[in-house]
Each structure stands twice: as C-alpha cells, then as structure tokens.
C-alpha cells in the first residue's frame with residue numbers, strides 16, 4: 001500500500017508524517033523519522049487525523 005510523506009498542520013510544530021492508505025482509506029499514521037525537526041515523533045493529535053478523515057459528520061462538499 002502507498003505511503004505518503006506529509007506534514008501535520010494541526011499545530012505550529014508541523015511534524016512529519018508517513019500516511020499509509022488503501023484507496024481513500026487511511027490505514028496508518030506514524031512519525032517520519034527522516035523529518036529534520038520532529039525526527040519521527042508525533043503527538044496523539046497527529047495520529048487522530050485518521051479519525052477526522054473518517055468522521056461521518058465531516059463536511060465533504062460546500063453547504064451552499
């Protein structure tokens with residue numbers, strides 16, 4: 001499954017993430033050990049991005 005190198009934008013730390021996906025589904029999120037600042041460390045909010053993505057109440061199109 002593909003692994004995407006991304007940056008967490010939840011806070012100013014901008015930790016490096018490795019996000020594994022299966023189609024549009026997020027399979028796992030872990031810290032990117034190659035990121036020069038966060039060096040593989042992320043907090044629980046970074047891991048919770050998958051929950052935000054899968055939240056059934058998440059808006060996926062404009063309301064108007």
Ligand code: SF4
Pocket residue numbers: 008009010011012013014015041042043044045046047
């Ligand atoms: S993983 Fe946590 S500490 Fe890192 S940018 Fe995201 S919210 Fe901030």
